[in-house]
Amino acid sequence: MDERRAPGRTDRRRFLAFAGGAALLLTAAGAAAPWPGAEPDPAPDRWRVRTDPAPLNSRFEHALGRLSDPHWLGYDIDASSSDRFLPGPDSRIRLVGIARMRPGAAAGILERSGHAFAPVDLPDPPGPLRVHVPAGARWRTGPGFDAAANRPGPSVVPSGTHRLDAALDLVWFDVLLLHT
Structure with a gap:
């Protein structure tokens, strides 16, 4: 060849x-x-500040009343940044942020709840939330109120703290939801 x-x-x-x-x-x-006209991936970024009140109201309304004007983060603390925000068994979801309460609601809780509220500083907020925390807020918290507010639900065991400011009608929450 x-x-x-x-x-x-x-x-x-x-x-x-x-x-x-x-x-x-x-x-x-x-x-x-992406396909033309397709929606972007709905999985939220871990550090994207959310402003939708519906998830917070479903979690906190029994203890705090209706919330508005929220700025919050919600993410699985054990997941890597590539994981989706879908709680599974044994996942730990952190909800941390600030929201406005109805006028007079914070003062009413502080006065009538029967819990021993005490002045407390706000811990260092996560970076994206710092701009939403007003300077001069006077936070108060009570362990008894936290225990009452962290009411377990079906397959969810919450723990964490709530800080209230009566003059500004604000709540700061930092709650961990254990999905079992």
């Missing part, structure tokens, strides 16, 4: 290899690109 190849045969192979590689790259790029 002759070792020499016809000149057209080598050019044809180069062309086919180049065209095949380009087609493969275009296919991969098309698969990775």
Whole structure:
């Protein structure tokens, strides 16, 4: 067999290899690109500040009343940044943030609850929430109130603290929800 190849045969192979590689790259790029009009991935970023009150009201309304104007984070503390925000068995979800209470609600809780509230400083808030904490807030907390507010639900055991400011009608919450 002759070792020499016809000149057209080598050019044809180069062309086919180049065209095949380009087609493969275009296919991969098309698969990775979002479909036009498709919604972005709904999994929230761990440090994205949320402002939707519905999840907070479903968790805290029994103890704090209706909340509004929230700024909060909610994430699985054991998950890596690539994991989705879907609680599973034995996941620990942290809810931390600040929200406005109905006018007079904080003062009413502090006066009528029967819990021994005491002045307390706010711990260092997570970075994205710092801008939402007003300077000069006078926080009060009570372990008895925290125990009452952290009412367990089906497959959820909460623990954490709630700090109230009566003058500004604010609540600061830092709660860990253990999903069992």
